[in-house]
Amino acid sequence: MAKKKILAVIKNRFFYTFLVFIIWLGFIDHNSLVKRVKMQSENTKLKQLKKSYIQNIKHTNEEMKALEDTAFLEKLAREKYLMKKEKEDIYIVTE
Numbered sequence: 001m002a003k004k005k006i007l008a009v010i011k012n013r014f015f016y017t018f019l020v021f022i023i024w025l026g027f028i029d030h031n032s033l034v035k036r037v038k039m040q041s042e043n044t045k046l047k048q049l050k051k052s053y054i055q056n057i058k059h060t061n062e063e064m065k066a067l068e069d070t071a072f073l074e075k076l077a078r079e080k081y082l083m084k085k086e087k088e089d090i091y092i093v094t095e
Contacts, residue, residue, distance in 0.1 A: 078090075
């Protein structure tokens, strides 16, 4: 009984049409499911990259605002560029 139903479905021309339609949409078409999944993962990566760039921009803007302060500028010059005032000695301590 079950074999007859399966055979009837397989012999039906609409079954083949549906099967071709599914294969077409899944793999062959320009907007296939495979391509859509790849584009979705790339979109997610690009959104994460955008967030990191926005954070970098905010951090850079904060540093630019901090450079307006002369005390911070002196501290930065002493620590990062090893600059000093006249008649001042610098000691570098490494751990």
